Amino acid sequence: MLALEVLDTRLLSVVTWYSLAFLVIAMGLFGLTAGAVKVYLAGEQFAPEALSRELSRGCRLLALSIPVSLLFLLLIPLRAEPVATTVGLFVVFAAAIALPFYPAGIVVAAALTRSPFPIGRVYAADLLGAALGAPLVPLLLLILDGSSAILALSVLAALASVCFAHAGGDRVQLRRGAVIGAALFLFCALNAASGRGLVPLWAKGLPELRDQVELELWNSHSRVQVHKALRAPAVLWGGGSSCAVPLVLERDVVIDGHAATPIYAEPLSSLGFLKCDVVNLAHELRPHGPAAVIGVGGSRDIQSALLTGHAPVVGIELNGRLLEILRGPFGRATGVVDHPDVTLIHDEARSFLARTDQRFSVIQASLIDTWAATGAGAHALGENGLYTLEAWRIFLDRLEPGGLFTVSRWSTVETARLTALGAGAVLARGGARPRDHIVLAASGLVSALIVGKDPLTLDDVKRVREVAKARGFQLIASPDTHSTAQRLERVLDARSLAELDKILLLPELDLRPPTDDRPFFFNVIRLRALLKPLPDVTQGAIEGNLLATRTLGLALFASLILVAIGIGLPLVSRARPAGRSSKSLWAALAYFAAIGIGFMLAEIALLQRLTLVLGHPSYSLMVVLASLIGAAGIGSLVSDRLPLTRAPYCFLFPIALVIVLGALALGWDSLAPRFAAAPTASRIGFAVAISAIAGLPLGFAFPTGLRLCRTLHADELPWLWGINGAGSVLASSLAIAIALEFGLRALTLTAAACYVLLLPAIALLRRGENSVTPSTASIPPASEPSAAERAAGSGY
Secondary structure (H helix, E strand, O other), X not given: OHHHHHHHHHHHHHHXXXXXXHHHHHHHHXXXXXXXXXXXXXXHHHXXXXXXXXXXXXXXXXXXXXXXXXXXXXXXXXXXXXXXXXXXXXXXXXXXXXXXXXXXXXXXXXXXXXXXXXXXXXXXXXHHHHHHHHHHHHHXXXXXOHHHXXXXXXXXHHHHHHHHHHHHOOHHHHHHHHHHHHHHHHXXXXXXXXXXXXXXXXXXXXXXXXXXXEEEEEEOOEEEEEEOOEEEEOOOOOEOOOOOXXXXXXXXXXXXXXXXXXXXXXXXXXXXXXXXXXXXXXXXXXXXXXXXXXXXXXXXXXXXXXXXXXXXXXXXXOOHHHHHHHOOHHHHOOOOOOOOOEEEEEOOHHHHHHHOOOOXXXXXXXXXXXXXXXXXXXXXXXXXXXXXXXXXXXXXXXXXXXXXXXXXXXXXXXXXXXXXXXXXXXXXXXXXXXXXXXXXXXXXXXXXXXXXXXXXXXXXXXXXXXXXXXXXXXXXXXXXXXXXXXXXXXXXXXXXHHHHHHHHEOOOEEOOOOOOOOOOOOOOEOHHHOOOOOOOOOOOHHHHHHHHXXXXXXXXXXXXXXXXXXXXXXXXXXXXXXXXOOHHHHHHHHHHHHHXXXXXXXXXXXXXXHHHHHOOHHHHHHHHHHHHHHHHHHHHHHHHHOOOOOOOHHHXXXXXXXXXXXXXXXXXXXXXXXHHOOOHHHHHHHHHHHHHHHHHHHOOHXXXXXHHHOOOOHHHHHHHHHHHHHHHHHHHHHHHHHHHHHOHHHXXXXXXXXXXXXXXXXXXXXXXXXOOOOOXXXXXXXXXXXXXXXXXXXXX
16 A cells, blocks of 8 residues: 555656645545544444455455556546636545545454454554555566556455455455456556556646657656657757757657657757757856766757767766666667766766765756646655755855856746845855856746856856857846846845845745755745636746645645545444543544644655655655654554553653654754765665654554543544544645745644644543543453554554
């Protein structure tokens, strides 16, 4: 199920936007919680003599629901507007994500709470499966496409059905599980072999065009398609108005259904037209010396650097599939792979440049985003780690004296954010006036920002003017060029970061330079602008941000509907609280709501924080979810042996949680940079350690709460489980809203505040328990916690 959660996120980044990663987590939680509530409300159905049959049947339902869920996700053309016609589809889409998690919740809850085996052994097997689910995803995507990888998980679920039937000696259930498993295996194999089986019909709200695809590759953070070669006008991101565009033979490489980069099947000597692209303006100022390219793509920027005379040229690419394509038959024609002056590095650029000793005359990053985190994907991190003040300080530090860092983005409000980030980076490094270090030029839909490590010289300014005039670029700002835009002028003349922030924080827009605490470069819309009408344009950050913000609202609305139907309605109709209106009941409900919300806020804060360290959201999902949940499960088991229901220990563990989360919030800025520059294995080790440190005490909260409530509120156990799950589901949207508006430090501190609320709740629960005599108690106290108590892990 953990592998399914990550694979669903990968699939959603193709059919919609990476901002919906949190929706997959929320819907997984919803399905698991609804399934667990079902187990508690249908106790006789899971009696010992029927347990094996029910577990086997639940796994078969899980196996069959996975392809059904997949079909819905592939078919629904999800958009966030128009809102009136999208709400229903959004609810169906969210329900489709949750569908397989519902039978999984039934199986897990029943196996943990109703089996006769030692709960520690059963829970250890469950956690081992979760730990194996994380590395399973990249392994599956090395050999299978996204849909086939998801179908492979349905085969595992059918295998689980066979195992449960075998354990109970039920031959009928065993045969059924084996038949379904064999059928699903055949289905998966045929789908993988065909290449045109279950594929997305929609990508980013638009129909998929499959007839042009010659090669399709998947990995844990992208789907890459190579299109057929065509002779067409050369692709120029920002071609100058004075430049002629020749016909060239080129292929499009399309990433996650939208981002495209060309591969020119032409010799390097015939690519002189690349000098007519505004993104390459910096090469005209520094035509020689070492150069670094962030985001190799189809090698276009590397070819530009070679053409102007740079040597050596280092290309840094996060996506190994793109390097695989360049090293294969489609990329050989570029001449880049075999060029003696070119080195290709498979790494995250920020991390590589932070730890290398090499210095460069030019570092270039052109339109790096893959549409995983732009506009409508603004609520997840993607490449946002490249667009923060901390990252740009690293890039400027890796320049030679007089070196240039150049970044190109679309000429929308992104340009304002980009210029603000450049000015902030200059001020953060002690520059006196940003204007002296900056050139901003534009052509067509693209703007290019050049930031000098040192103030630009008079010769630099003269050369920029000459090139801009000759090629038809618009020179917007330079040390001696003044813009008609007042706010831009104030930004370029700012004297401090505080002054810069004051200029750029507007009532409806936040154009301040992003930081690692607020790494949402592509999100400039504040939440208060949620109900504003979309602009007439069909592309760009403003429209995309409004779509992303509306997506957040729709996700919250869909979560509310599904929680009400799948959790609230069954509890209200079949498990109403036994007429108690005591303070202790409200304290119990508040306790479990707080730990559900707190766990989710802490989890998403860690996911976002560690994405900057690990380099990509998929890595973060795999590493953080596996280690955090595993550590929380261990904490749950350790809590069996600790006197956490007795004073003062019952008050100490919430305090310990607050201290851990507070330390992570306040100490992150000094801790994380030490590991952000480390090799991949060290960064993964750091992420696992941080997740384990947080997860271990987080795992104390749920089982301890059950023990505190076992005497007075045993009849309300389904409510406590349900309110915990509902809080977690709804908190996933709340977490993104807090992070967008206030930052990740505030999000982590809010999670800590949730655990502060446990202190008065525990005091009320203990007071209520002490007032109950044995004759009026629902159940007698037990010397050992029940199976249900020990099974309940972390609120996840």
